[in-house]
Amino acid sequence: MASRDAPSALQWLIGVELKRYRDRSGLTQPQVVKAVGAGLTVGKLGHLETGERRQYPEDIARVMAACGAERHEIGRLTSLAELADSSTWWGSWSDVVPDWFGTFVGLERLAAGEFTFEPLVIPGLVQTPAYAQSLTMRGRRVRPDHSNRLVELRMQRARRLTDPDNPLTLHFALTDHALGLHVGAPEVMVEQYNHLITLAKLPNITMQVVVPERGPHDAPTGQFTVLDFEHARSIAYVELQDGAIYAAGAGEVDTYRESTRSLADVALPPEDSIDFVIELIKNV
Structure with a gap:
């Protein structure tokens, strides 16, 4: 916005x-x-x-x-x-963020909990600055002079994860493909893997890795996020190439909620997911 x-x-x-x-x-x-x-x-x-x-x-x-x-x-x-409107905090980056994503960033700041599934890359909320920088620099849709500011915004979003007063409860699922995608130099990947392990050990964060050996799940169409609020019902968000879909109807959100349960059942358990990432570090 x-x-x-x-x-x-x-x-x-x-x-x-x-x-x-x-x-x-x-x-x-x-x-x-x-x-x-x-x-x-x-x-x-x-x-x-x-x-x-x-x-x-x-x-x-x-x-x-x-x-x-x-x-x-x-x-x-x-x-x-009656709440103070903190959802416009991202205004300093409004010139580099499209309206449809600005809406999501504002909603995320208001949310109490978030579930996100990312099959292609590591979710933005848990990326390191170096990984995010390497990713945006490789993207053809990001202007070179906007890259640094987009990374800054991503890091500002991530501060909610360790906010001592109002931490975001995050459950994220990502595929072995997303983890295996080489972004930047080897040291960038090692730092990113260690960051994931550190975050996954926090009490408000759950990481699960989806591997093909565990079978199919109910999220075959790809990336999505469900935001939960203290004073409002949940919203589902799906990012497209040049926009986003916000699902707000009860039946629509229930469909995505079922996908979250399917992913949680099929993915590796949290402890095994941490071990999976530890093994990746050994092979970098």
Whole structure:
């Protein structure tokens, strides 16, 4: 969301939640406006649902009550609206980050937990600076003068993993192919492998390696991420060549959740995954 008029990730997330409740109720926007009464128009409700307008707790409460939401559900979403909006922290990098990825970065900062599967390269959140630098320098879609700043952003994202006050709970699965892909010099790979081992020993991080000997899994189409929030329902994210898909519907997210369970079952257990990476170091 580099554009100044675009909603922040927090406003977008609240809007998604509001629309979920309205869809669940079966009410149209005009019907909700009629039920709420004074102070709400169809245009305003549309902006609340898209996040193009800041959602105040009192507006959220009135709309959700009209949609038949329970008191605890209303409290959960109004609490989210009362949070300080930290989702725009990446603004300093907005000139090198496309809007669709900026949305993800903002949502990631708001998330309590994350599951990510990466079959081709080591996930960005757990990359070392040298690995990230080598990877971006080889990419044809990254301008040379943008490479350093993209690496800086990646490292800033990774700080959540060791934040003593608000650490992100991360479960990541990656394939043996991703681990075996040579990125940079041998010393870059050794440093990266050691970094993965160090992270995987932290209490908030789980690493699992997917190997062909363990059989098929339910994520054959590739990379995806599921973000879990304290005050909102989960969002699934799939990165494309030139954009991204955000799955917010309950059924859509459930499909990706099932894939996370399949990967966790098929992949090597966490301890065996650490041993697998240790063996890779010996063969560099």
